[in-house]
Amino acid sequence: MKNLVLLIGNDINNISRGQSWKDLLGDIISFCHANDTVVLDEKKPFPLLYEEIFLTASKNHRIREKDLKSFIAIKAAEIKGNGIHSAIRALRPAHILTTNYEFTLEGITPLENTSIINEKFYSIFRKYSVNDINYWHIHGDCLNPMSINLGFEHYGGQLQLMRNYVVSGTVYTSKEVPKPSLLKRIHTRQVYFHSWIDLFFTEDIHIFGLSLDFVETDLWWLLTYRARQKFHHKNVPVPNKIYYYIPNDYVPSSKYKLDLLKANDVTVISLPAPDKATYYESIVQLLGAPSQIVYHGSIS
Structure with missing residues (x-):
């Protein structure tokens, strides 16, 4: 794809x-x-x-x-990689966002951070480019231990910077970081994918392997703000789609969460999951042949 x-x-x-x-x-x-x-x-x-x-x-x-x-x-x-990590790389995605700290998705430990700035604590721009794939470690990485996002205070700081980036503009001293907000830059068509946040407003995103518990306040805020822009504020166009994959067996017990995802303009795709490996293999296969998603996945 x-x-x-x-x-x-x-x-x-x-x-x-x-x-x-x-x-x-x-x-x-x-x-x-x-x-x-x-x-x-x-x-x-x-x-x-x-x-x-x-x-x-x-x-x-x-x-x-x-x-x-x-x-x-x-x-x-x-943490060791497995066949699913390799299969994901074989899809040759343009961007992989991950909440994981280690580099099993890359398959190697990157030699160089390719972000526009080096962040010590937060992860608005944290990117490693390996074999023409951009990997965004949105909750920090193990090469920079203080960036690992675990505590309530860290989530609060991350969310503050995310909202500044999207809504009010940035206060970074580096000239490499755009000062106008993402909303203003979408208006003027000056979105250059300096941050993983840009992708949430511009590109289709497929989410899997992520429980999206409500403690992930940064991601839930981003989904909510995006949906408000699309349906309520309508200050900028929001043309992209977001898909969330979940095993069929988890759907009944996760209804409360899936209802909230759907309200926030996320399409839920449920698939059979006889075991974890088979489930993730089926997602990779569907992403490799996106026209088949409608026929093999239950979409709601």
Whole structure:
């Protein structure tokens, strides 16, 4: 598919043997010496659970966040790629956006950051170009541990910069960063894809392997603002489409979330998933032959 744009989450990594997210969480708690003080509870949103773990460690053991995130980066870098990562690269997409910190999608650790600026903490422009594919690590990467977006405070800072970029304009000192807002630049047709955010208003995006829990406040804000522009404000044209892929078996229990996605102009495509590998292989096959999506996927 020409100009294919993907947004991919961590679930594709779960096909590989090795450390799971639950294992990583346990390692984080152990690193922070918080096993006896932090109680895991599914009702705790993860960004706030991270703050609980870090603040407990900071108060009781004077652990620095730099050291904690460096530990997390090392653990994330241990994640191994699998056949799905290779199949995705074989599609030759123009852009791959990912919430993952490691470089399994690239297949190699990039030698050079190709962003217009080097960001230490946030990820508005964070890009690596490998074999003519642009990889956007929208929640940070393990080469830059302090960029790893986990805590509530980090999500807040990321969202603030995202809204500035889209709505009010940027305040970066670098001359490389456009100062006018994305909305103004869409009006004047000056969108040069300096940021992954540009793609949400201009290119079709296929989302899979990403649960899109409501703690992902940055992505939910972006979807909501885009939909408001399309249906309410109508300040700029929003011609693109966004697709969200989900296993058939998850549809009934995810209805509350799918309703919100549909309200925000996201097309939901459900597919059979006898196992993870088969499910993701079917998505890759459909993306390789996009005309077949209507016939093999349940679209709503």
